[in-house]
Amino acid sequence: MSAILELEGVTYTYAGAQAPSLRGISLAVEEGEMVVLAGRSAGGKSTLLRAASGLVPHFHGGAFAGTVRVGGLDTREHGPADLARVAGSLFQDPESQVVLTTVRAELAFPLENRGHGPAAVARGVEEAALALGIADLLDRATTELSGGELQRVALGAALAGRPQLVLLDEPTSQLDPVAGDELIWLLRRLNEEWGTTILLAEHRLERCLAAADRVIVMADGGVACDAAPRDFLRWAGAGAPELQTPAARMFREAGLTPPPTGGKEARLALRRRGIDLEAPDAAVTTDATAAPGDIEGRLNHDGGGSVVPRRPEGAPVGAEDLSAPRRPRRAERRAAALSFDGVWHERRGGAAVLRGVDLAIARGERVALMGRNGAGKSTLLRHAAGLMAPTRGRIRTAGRVALLLQDPNDYFLHERVGDEASAPALAAVGLEHVADRHPRDLSGGQRQRLALAIVLDAGEPAAVIGLDEPTRGMDRAAKAALTERLATFAAGGAAVVVATHDPEFAAEVADRVVLLADGRPIADGPAAAVLAGGWYFATETARVTGGRALLPLQGAALLADRGRAEVGA
Amino acid sequence: MRYRRRASPLHAARAAAGGAWCSALAAAALAAEHPVVLVGLAAIVLAGAAGAGVLREVGRVAAWMAPWAVVIAVVNMLVVRQGFTILARLGEVPPFGQVDLTLEALVYGSLFGLRLLVVASAFALFTVAVDPDDLLRVLRRASVRSALAATLATRLVPVLAADARRVEEARRCRADHGGEGAAARVAVLRAVAGNALDRALDVAATLEVRGYGTARRGSAGGGRPWSRHDRAFAASAAAIVALTIASRVAPIAGFETYPELHAVAGGTPAAVALVLAYAVVALLPLADRRGIGP
Numbered sequence: 001m002s003a004i005l006e007l008e009g010v011t012y013t014y015a016g017a018q019a020p021s022l023r024g025i026s027l028a029v030e031e032g033e034m035v036v037l038a039g040r041s042a043g044g045k046s047t048l049l050r051a052a053s054g055l056v057p058h059f060h061g062g063a064f065a066g067t068v069r070v071g072g073l074d075t076r077e078h079g080p081a082d083l084a085r086v087a088g089s090l091f092q093d094p095e096s097q098v099v100l101t102t103v104r105a106e107l108a109f110p111l112e113n114r115g116h117g118p119a120a121v122a123r124g125v126e127e128a129a130l131a132l133g134i135a136d137l138l139d140r141a142t143t144e145l146s147g148g149e150l151q152r153v154a155l156g157a158a159l160a161g162r163p164q165l166v167l168l169d170e171p172t173s174q175l176d177p178v179a180g181d182e183l184i185w186l187l188r189r190l191n192e193e194w195g196t197t198i199l200l201a202e203h204r205l206e207r208c209l210a211a212a213d214r215v216i217v218m219a220d221g222g223v224a225c226d227a228a229p230r231d232f233l234r235w236a237g238a239g240a241p242e243l244q245t246p247a248a249r250m251f252r253e254a255g256l257t258p259p260p261t262g263g264k265e266a267r268l269a270l271r272r273r274g275i276d277l278e279a280p281d282a283a284v285t286t287d288a289t290a291a292p293g294d295i296e297g298r299l300n301h302d303g304g305g306s307v308v309p310r311r312p313e314g315a316p317v318g319a320e321d322l323s324a325p326r327r328p329r330r331a332e333r334r335a336a337a338l339s340f341d342g343v344w345h346e347r348r349g350g351a352a353v354l355r356g357v358d359l360a361i362a363r364g365e366r367v368a369l370m371g372r373n374g375a376g377k378s379t380l381l382r383h384a385a386g387l388m389a390p391t392r393g394r395i396r397t398a399g400r401v402a403l404l405l406q407d408p409n410d411y412f413l414h415e416r417v418g419d420e421a422s423a424p425a426l427a428a429v430g431l432e433h434v435a436d437r438h439p440r441d442l443s444g445g446q447r448q449r450l451a452l453a454i455v456l457d458a459g460e461p462a463a464v465i466g467l468d469e470p471t472r473g474m475d476r477a478a479k480a481a482l483t484e485r486l487a488t489f490a491a492g493g494a495a496v497v498v499a500t501h502d503p504e505f506a507a508e509v510a511d512r513v514v515l516l517a518d519g520r521p522i523a524d525g526p527a528a529a530v531l532a533g534g535w536y537f538a539t540e541t542a543r544v545t546g547g548r549a550l551l552p553l554q555g556a557a558l559l560a561d562r563g564r565a566e567v568g569a
Numbered sequence: 570m571r572y573r574r575r576a577s578p579l580h581a582a583r584a585a586a587g588g589a590w591c592s593a594l595a596a597a598a599l600a601a602e603h604p605v606v607l608v609g610l611a612a613i614v615l616a617g618a619a620g621a622g623v624l625r626e627v628g629r630v631a632a633w634m635a636p637w638a639v640v641i642a643v644v645n646m647l648v649v650r651q652g653f654t655i656l657a658r659l660g661e662v663p664p665f666g667q668v669d670l671t672l673e674a675l676v677y678g679s680l681f682g683l684r685l686l687v688v689a690s691a692f693a694l695f696t697v698a699v700d701p702d703d704l705l706r707v708l709r710r711a712s713v714r715s716a717l718a719a720t721l722a723t724r725l726v727p728v729l730a731a732d733a734r735r736v737e738e739a740r741r742c743r744a745d746h747g748g749e750g751a752a753a754r755v756a757v758l759r760a761v762a763g764n765a766l767d768r769a770l771d772v773a774a775t776l777e778v779r780g781y782g783t784a785r786r787g788s789a790g791g792g793r794p795w796s797r798h799d800r801a802f803a804a805s806a807a808a809i810v811a812l813t814i815a816s817r818v819a820p821i822a823g824f825e826t827y828p829e830l831h832a833v834a835g836g837t838p839a840a841v842a843l844v845l846a847y848a849v850v851a852l853l854p855l856a857d858r859r860g861i862g863p
Contacts, residue, residue: 053778084780095728096771099779101572105702112706113780118793139863141573143727157779387738403742409764410732410739413747413756451739458744 003028003069004086004165004197005052010066012047012056021047023221025066029199031164034191036208037201038232038243039218040475041444045201048218049167052199053089054080071164085114087165088158092173092473094150103129103145103153104138107160114161128160132186146373148179155183159190165197166190172207173473176372176501177536184208203475204502206245206540209233210262217243233259242476246504246540246552253556266544275562277546323525323533325514328360333396336360337495338384338464343393345379345519353379355519356393361464361495363398366486368506368527369499370537371516377499378406380516381466384497399463406469408451412439417450425457426450429485445478452485465489467498471505483509503539507531507550570626570693571727572701574863578854579621579694581861582798584703589806590854591695597813597847598687603824604676605837606816607683609844613851614690620855623697630693631686638682645678646670651827677826728768733761798861801854808850816843 005028012022021044029035037045050056057064058079068075071086091097100106107125116124129135132152137145145153151171158166168187172180188211190196202208209215215232217225217240225235236243237252237259244252247266248259256273260266270277333339338361345354354376361367369377382388383395385403405411414420418435426432429449434442439450448470456462465486471479479502486509490496500506506513506527513530515523515537523530531538532547541555542548549555574580579587594617598610611631618627647665652673659668709716736757740747747756795803816822822840823833832840 055774055777059774059777080774080777081780081783084778084783089778091771091775093771095731096768097775099772099775100702100705102574102700102702105700110779113783115783139574143571161780382738385742387741400744402744405735405739405742407735407739410735410760411743413740413743413760454743456744 002031004031004071005029005199006067006069007048007051008067010051010064010068012051012065013063014047015061017062019221020063021221022051025221025223027216027223027226029165029197031197032191032195033213034188034198034211035200036205036212036215036229037199037218038203038205038215039224040242040477041473043218044221045218046169047221049089049169049199049201051075052165052167053087054078054083055089081113084110084163085161086163087167088161088163090151090155090158090166090168090171092170094147094154094174097154098142098150098157101141101143102138103134103140103142103156106142106153107138107156110157110160124160124162127162128156131159131190132156148175148182148373151175151179151183152186155186159196162194163196165199168198168200170201170203170473172202172204174469177503178372180204180207180501181536184211187211203473204504205243206247206262206504209245210265212261229261230258233261242480246555247544249552250541250544250549250555250559253553254559256559260544263540263543270544270559275559277544277548277558277562323515323523323529325358325521325524327358332360332362335362336396337363337365337398338401338497339396340380340383341394341396343380343383343390343395345376345383345388346391353519354383354390357520359514359521359524361497363463363493363495364490365512366490366496366510367498368510368513369497369516370501370503370506370513370530375516376519377516378468379519381468381497381499384464384466397463400458400460401464401466402455402458402462403466404448404451404455404468404470406472408447409440411451411454412447414439417442420450421453421457425453428456429453444473445481448482449485461492462494464495464497467496469499469501471500471502479505479508503531503537503542507539507542570630570697572697572699574700575622575698576862577621577623577698578798578857578861579617579698579802580700580863581796582802582854583793583796584700585707586799586802586806587699588695588704588707590802590809590851591691591699593806593809593813594694594851595688595691597809598684598691600813600817601684601822602680603822603832603837603840603843604680604683605840606822606843606847607680607687609840609847611683611687611690613844613848614687614694616848616852617855618690618694618698620852621694621698623694626697627690627693631690634682634686634689638679638686641682641685642675642678645681646674649674649677653829673826673828673830676830680824680826725765725769725772728772729761729765732764732768733757736760736764796860797857798854801857805850805854809847812843812846812850 007025007027010022010025011020013020025048037048039045047056050060051068052070054075070083073083073086075083098106100109104125107128108121111121111124129138132155134152134156137149137153142150142153172183175183184207187198187200191198200208209229212229215227215229216223217232225232227235233244233248237248247263251259260269328339333341340357340359343354343357344352346352357380369380371377379388381403383390385401412420415438417431417437417439420439423432426435429452431446431449431453434446439447442450470482486496498509510527512525513527514521515530528550531550532542539550541552542550545555545558549558594610594614598607601607601610615624615627615631618624647668650669652671654672655669656672657670659670662668705716705719708719740753740757747753822843825831825833
C-alpha cells in the first residue's frame with residue numbers, strides 16, 4: 001500500500017486568528033483505509049480535512065507551514081480544483097453544498113469541470129447515482145429534496161469523478177438516525193467494494209467505529225491518538241472518557257475487556273463470557289440498590305438511575321403498552337404546561353404535516369420528540385411557540401413558550417453579547433463574562449447558551465422551553481453540559497421539549513420520549529420503554545443489552561448482575 | 570417564481586432553443602409599433618405560458634406589470650407636450666409647467682407600457698420554463714468567469730431567502746421580539762446581510778472542491794442529440810426573428826403616434842396578418858406533445 005494522503009510538520013493559523021488550528025501534524029493515510037477523525041469541537045478536525053482538500057491555505061488564506069500531499073500532489077502547488085481529481089469533499093451543511101437546480105446537473109457538474117466528454121459525463125452520473133441509490137432522484141429539483149437526500153446528492157457530486165480519497169466533515173450531523181446509518185453503510189461499501197479511501201470526521205463514534213480501520217484523535221490542533229479502533233477505545237477509557245462509545249463505556253464500567261468497537265462485537269463478547277441477555281430472567285431493574293460496586297453511586301448521574309421496565313414474558317421487543325400513544329384525559333390537558341388537542345397542519349396544495357396530534361406535557365416534565373426527517377417534530381415545536389397556526393385543533397400553554405431553533409446564529413441581531421440579552425439572563429447561562437464580545441466570536445456551545453438566554457430573557461419565566469435539534473455538531477462534553485442545564489430548568493417547573501435525532505442524548509435528557517411518524521405520535525412513554533425497543537430509535541447500550549438498559553452505567557450494572565448470576569449458577 | 574421541470578414541449582427543449590424562443594418574442598415586442606401587434610404578442614406569450622403549463626406564474630407577472638403600464642401612460646401624458654388631439658388643458662401645474670393632455674401622448678405611453686409588459690412576461694416565461702443549469706452550460710462556453718459569477722448569484726438567492734425566513738422566525742422567538750415594525754425588519758435584513766458573506770464563502774468553497782477553478786471553456790454539455798422540441802423551438806425562434814426583421818425592413822404594420830395617431834405600411838389589416846403569422850410560428854411547437862415528460 002502507498003500513502004494517498006501525507007502531512008509533514010503541518011502548522012496552520014487562520015487569517016486573523018491568535019492561535020494555530022493545526023500544530024506540527026505529521027501523518028499518512030494509506031490507500032484503501034477507512035479512517036475516523038475524532039475529538040472535541042475545535043480540536044482541528046475540520047481544518048485537517050480542509051488542508052487535505054486544498055482549501056487550506058488556498059481558499060482560507062492564513063499562515064501555513066509544512067507539506068500536504070494528496071495522491072502525490074503537493075497542496076502548495078495545486079489548488080482545490082486540481083486536488084478535486086484525487087479527493088472528493090463533503091461538508092456538514094448540505095444546503096450550501098448543492099450548487100445547481102437538478103440532481104442530474106449537480107452530479108454532472110464536477111465531471112464537466114474536468115473536461116470530460118458528454119458520454120463520460122453521462123456514464124459518471126449514472127454510476128454515481130446507482131452507487132448511492134439516488135437514480136430515482138436524477139430529474140428532481142434540488143430544492144425539493146430532504147436533508148438526507150441532499151446530503152446523498154452532495155456525496156454523489158463528490159464521488160462522481162471516482163476520487164481515490166473522500167473527505168467527510170460530520171456528514172451525518174444533520175441527518176436522522178436512519179439516513180445517518182445509511183450514509184455510514186454507503187461509505188463502508190465504497191471502502192470495501194471499490195477501495196475508496198475514507199477520512200471521516202464524526203462525533204457519534206458508535207455509528208462508524210465498527211467499520212473503521214483506524215482512529216485519529218485531534219486535540220488542540222495536534223494528534224492526541226492514532227490507533228486501531230480497539231486501541232483507541234482503550235486509550236479513551238484511560239484518558240478521554242468523553243470519546244468512548246456507549247458500549248465501550250459499559251464494558252469498562254463493568255470491568256470487561258477488551259472494549260467492543262460495535263454492537264455485534266459487544267454481543268459476541270458477552271455470549272463468549274456466558275452472559276445471556278436474552279434469557280427471560282435477564283430483565284432486571286437498574287436502580288441504584290441493585291447496582292454493584294462503584295457503579296451504584298454513579299447511576300444517579302447516568303440517567304438518574306431510571307428503571308428499564310420489565311417486558312412481559314414472550315412479548316416482542318417494543319411491544320410494551322407503556323409506549324403506546326394515548327389521548328390525554330381532560331384533567332391532564334388542563335393541568336399541562338403544553339397540550340395539543342387534535343392538532344392538524346395541512347399545507348395548502350400539499351400534504352398534512354401534523355395529523356390529529358393529541359399530547360399533554362406536564363410542568364417540569366422533560367420530553368424528547370424523535371422521528372425521521374419530515375416526521376413533524378419541528379412543526380410541532382413551531383406550533384407550540386406560535387410560529388405556525390394549526391389548520392384544525394387547539395394548542396394550550398400555561399404561559400410563555402421559549403423556543404430555541406436549530407441554528408443559534410439566527411438569533412443574533414446585535415454587535416455585542418450584552419445587547420442581545422439582559423445581565424441576569426446572561427448570568428443564568430454563565431455568559432456574564434463575555435458581555436462585551438461580538439456574538440459571532442463565541443464558541444459553538446457559548447453561542448447556543450447565548451441564544452437560550454435571548455429566548456428566556458423575559459420578566460415572566462417560560463412555562464415551556466423547546467429546543468429543536470440542539471446537539472447538531474456538538475461533542476459529548478457539550479451535550480452533557482446542556483443536559484444538566486435543561487435538568488435545572490425542569491427542576492424549576494418548566495416543561496422541556498427537545499426535538500432530537502440523537503437517541504443517546506434523548507436517553508440522557510428526557511424522562512419521556514414521543515416518537516413521531518407521518519405527523520402523529522406512534523410511541524409515547526418513558527424513555528426507558530421507547531428507546532429500549534427499536535432498531536434505529538434505540539441507544540447503543542439498548543441494542544447490546546436487548547433493550548434491558550438504556551445508558552452505559554445501567555448496562556454495566558446489568559452486566560455485573562448477570563455476571564454474578566452466571567457465576568452463582 | 571423559479572424553474573421546475575414540467576411536462577411541456579418548452580420544458581423539454583434545450584435551454585438554447587427555449588431561451589432563443591422567449592428572447593425572440595421579447596425582441597418582437599421591442600420592435601413592434603402597432604397596438605394590434607403588441608396586444609397580439611401579449612396574447613401569444615400568455616398562450617405560450619398556458620401551453621407550457623406556467624400560465625399562473627406568467628399571468629401573475631403580467632398582472633403585476635399592468636398597473637405600471639398605466640402609470641407609464643399617465644406620466645407620459647403629463648410630461649410630453651406633443652400631439653394635436655388635446656383631451657384636456659390643465660393650465661399651469663408645477664413642476665410640469667403648462668400641461669395639455671393629448672391623446673397621442675396617452676397612446677404612446679400606453680404602447681410603451683404594453684411593450685414593457687410583453688417583454689417582462691416573455692422573460693418570466695424564460696425564468697420558469699428554461700432550465701438554468703442547461704443555460705449555465707451554454708454560458709460557460711462563452712465565458713467561464715461570468716458563468717461562475719452567475720452560478721454563485723443564482724445559488725445564493727434561494728439560500729439567502731431561506732436564511733431570511735429562519736432569522737425572521739428566530740426574531741419572533743426572542744423574548745423581546747427583536748423590536749417592532751420597520752425596526753424589526755431592518756434588524757433581520759442586517760443579520761441576513763451579515764450572514765451573506767459566510768454563505769457566499771460556503772458556496773464558493775463547494776464550487777472550488779467541485780473543480781470549478783479548472784473548468785475549461787467549451788468542455789461542458791453538448792453531445793446531446795437534438796430532439797424534436799429542440800428543433801421546433803429553434804426553428805420557431807428563427808421564424809419569429811425573420812418576421813420581425815421583415816416587418817421592419819418591408820415595412821409592414823407601422824404606427825405613428827406623433828404628431829397624430831396614424832397607421833402606416835398596410836395599417837391594421839397588415840398588423841392583424843402579422844399577428845396571425847407570429848401566432849402560427851410561435852405556438853406551433855407547443856402543439857407537439859410527444860416526449861415531453863421529465
